[in-house]
Amino acid sequence: MKPAQLLLAYQRLVEKERELRDEIERVESLLASDPDVAHAEAALAEARERQQSIVLRLRESDRERETHRTRIRSREKELMSGRIRNPTELMQLNQEVDHLKANFAEEEEAELRLMEEGELADQAVVEASERLQDARSRSASDEPALRRDLESWQAELATVKADGEAAWAQIAPAAQNAYLRVRVHPPVAEVARNQCLVCHVTVTSSGMQALRKGEEIVQCENCGRILVIA
Numbered sequence: 001m002k003p004a005q006l007l008l009a010y011q012r013l014v015e016k017e018r019e020l021r022d023e024i025e026r027v028e029s030l031l032a033s034d035p036d037v038a039h040a041e042a043a044l045a046e047a048r049e050r051q052q053s054i055v056l057r058l059r060e061s062d063r064e065r066e067t068h069r070t071r072i073r074s075r076e077k078e079l080m081s082g083r084i085r086n087p088t089e090l091m092q093l094n095q096e097v098d099h100l101k102a103n104f105a106e107e108e109e110a111e112l113r114l115m116e117e118g119e120l121a122d123q124a125v126v127e128a129s130e131r132l133q134d135a136r137s138r139s140a141s142d143e144p145a146l147r148r149d150l151e152s153w154q155a156e157l158a159t160v161k162a163d164g165e166a167a168w169a170q171i172a173p174a175a176q177n178a179y180l181r182v183r184v185h186p187p188v189a190e191v192a193r194n195q196c197l198v199c200h201v202t203v204t205s206s207g208m209q210a211l212r213k214g215e216e217i218v219q220c221e222n223c224g225r226i227l228v229i230a
């Protein structure tokens, strides 16, 4: 093989190695933490938080209603006691009791709505728990296949790495240096119909002649990549 062809073969092995590393990393992170499970866990935590906040609001609402109920009773007792004889005072007290009762009825309504919300929140927690269980069992059933994939990719990676090292060793030092000096990625570009296939700029006729001979390294005048005839 000509130097540029050797470099292209080496580059392909490097690319293959990177793809394998990416796949391995993806599967390893999936095995460490399945995003579906993590998402379902977060959803359950949120549903529980909402449930808990409604429980606290209900407790608070019960306490307030108890206080108000006591106040109404004591005012009613006062009203019935016959101690108050002044008609204006009686009327005022009567109005106060009516007002307190109206408020109390509104509070009861609000409490009922809150209890309905609480039932919905309980249901949401049940559903979120079920979804989490589903996600966990799906994740567990996917795991053996993922581990098998991981092992086979790790084995392939070892082979590709060894092949890459062997390919690099076959490349003449001048060509190695040319490859290492290219600052763009990937460093080697194929040429078809007299064009660099990465940047699509036409290669000069002298460049094409040199490429056909294949003895020396020819670089794209536009992007600087090492050229090789496709």
Ligand SMILES: [Zn+2]
Residues within 6 Å of the ligand: 189, 196, 197, 198, 199, 200, 201, 220, 221, 222, 223, 224, 225
């Ligand atoms: Zn180019």
